[in-house]
Amino acid sequence: MSPAPFEDTVVVAVDGPAGSGKSSVSKAVARKLGYAYLDTGAAYRAFAWHAQRAGVELEEQASVVSALPSFELDEATDPDHFFVRVGGTDVTDAIREPAVTGVVSLVARVPDVRAALTAIFRRIASETAAPGIVIEGRDITTVVAPDARVRVLLTASEEVRMGRRSAELTGYSPEAVGEQLKARDRADSRVVDFMTAADGVTTVDSTELNFDETVDAVIAVIQSRS
Ligand SMILES: Nc1ncnc2c1ncn2[C@@H]1O[C@H](COP(=O)(O)OP(=O)(O)OP(=O)(O)O)[C@@H](O)[C@H]1O
């Protein structure tokens, strides 16, 4: 399938491993530039939530695919008013729970799921009224929007990513949070390569940068392409 054209919109594609700052940094970049923001991981999480609710056998790909026709996703692209709904139920917080995080890779590895969600992402991007959109995930620079004007691989050392994530999830042990992050990266990288930058993709390594410096580094890449 060829990618949808985004002729009138500046598309900023951001990929990277778990905890690299894709969501928080992309959202801040979108706010600063007046762009829309699309969190594709949230859509995969929402589908995992939906598949669990539908009682499908997550280990069986055919069973996972059977939950696609009933998946009604409503995801906001306003970085100031973000929400995710499935069939009218607000799942914005529920999809961040470890119960969903622990199974999302099982649904994300299914080719039919990836094709269906990729089509949704391209539709959302092509319908945005904003002058630009920051789309973040794992395969945005390579599959969802390989022709994006700006393509960034946002990364940080595994140790730093684990530390940032466990600071966020205070109710869980740092060891458990770190193990889940590593296990998810291992599973996800069997399906998509988000650890190395594809040709034409600029790497922003935030290991030694604070949050604001990372946002500025991504904006500098965008400005260099304008
Ligand atoms: N440069 C930075 N310095 C300090 N903290 C940061 C930096 N970048 C991101 N963070 C923090 O790291 C945590 C993880 O960031 P975020 O949730 O945006 O990552 P992510 O790549 O979207 O993760 P996931 O793929 O697991 O959803 C957040 O608490 C965020 O505020």
Ligand SMILES: Nc1ccn([C@@H]2O[C@H](COP(=O)(O)O)[C@@H](O)[C@H]2O)c(=O)n1
């Ligand atoms: N483009 C993408 C985005 C996400 N995934 C899968 O969803 C999971 C959750 O993503 P987060 O960014 O919210 O952590 C992720 O672990 C992948 O399994 C994907 O496959 N492609």
